[in-house]
Amino acid sequence: xxxxxxxxxxxxxxxxxxxxxxxxxxxxxxxxxxxxxxxxxxxxxxxxxxxxxxxxxxxxxxxxxxxxxxxxxxxxxxxxxxxxxxxxxxxxxxxxxxxxxxxxxxxxxxxxxxxxxxxxxxxxxxxxxxxxxxxxxxxxxxxxxxxxxxxxxxxxxxxxxxxxxxxxxxxxxxxxxxxxxxxxxxxxxxxxxxxxxxxxxxxxxxxxxx
Numbered sequence: 001x002x003x004x005x006x007x008x009x010x011x012x013x014x015x016x017x018x019x020x021x022x023x024x025x026x027x028x029x030x031x032x033x034x035x036x037x038x039x040x041x042x043x044x045x046x047x048x049x050x051x052x053x054x055x056x057x058x059x060x061x062x063x064x065x066x067x068x069x070x071x072x073x074x075x076x077x078x079x080x081x082x083x084x085x086x087x088x089x090x091x092x093x094x095x096x097x098x099x100x101x102x103x104x105x106x107x108x109x110x111x112x113x114x115x116x117x118x119x120x121x122x123x124x125x126x127x128x129x130x131x132x133x134x135x136x137x138x139x140x141x142x143x144x145x146x147x148x149x150x151x152x153x154x155x156x157x158x159x160x161x162x163x164x165x166x167x168x169x170x171x172x173x174x175x176x177x178x179x180x181x182x183x184x185x186x187x188x189x190x191x192x193x194x195x196x197x198x199x200x201x202x203x204x205x206x207x208x209x210x
Contacts (some may be wrong), residue, residue, distance in 0.1 A: 003079040006091065010145045013094070017094070019147030021157065022082055022089045024054055030092055031058055037066040037090040043076035044192045046087025055088060056060050066090070075156040092160075094147050099138070099165050108135035112172055113205030123154020130158040137162055 005012040013019050111134045116122045129137050
């Protein structure tokens with residue numbers, strides 16, 4: 001039941017700090033990005049011995065080791081959320097990050113997404129951001145959460161490898177507003193998430209607003 005709630009309810013994901021990822025490829029991206037696996041559910045009828053061995057190798061360094069449950073095909077089909085599953089479903093601990101927690105390189109490229117509604121669209125934008133080397137993706141006034149399983153699926157796991165954060169649109173950038181406070185993101189001199197009519201020494205040098 002908890003797996004279904006994590007799949008369907010954003011409030012449950014936020015409260016528990018957990019999300020779901022299905023598929024070895026997406027799980028690999030998450031683990032290599034340093035995300036902790038809380039529990040793993042596998043179905044040998046889908047993945048076979050090769051899938052089991054791949055997961056064992058991937059999770060061997062994780063400490064503490066995640067709980068691992070092998071389930072029957074009917075059970076797995078009930079909790080799976082994608083077609084053509086490889087029989088691997090993991091519960092991940094998702095770190096809570098704010099803008100103030102993030103550190104950026106010098107001259108970063110930022111992507112701001114305003115009120116994107118469809119999880120699949122958000123996931124696709126994350127894939128583009130990953131390919132373009134974007135330093136940070138910010139959801140302004142987000143409609144869906146980063147842990148939505150369809151965001152994970154649509155991004156092919158890059159939601160875990162590309163730095164992401166959420167904030168209100170006003171916090172991120174309100175055109176015409178005089179921004180007098182110091183930068184809200186540390187580690188990148190001259191960076192400010194802002195929209196100004198003319199450049200200043202602390203406006204971010206590269207950014208895209210979608």
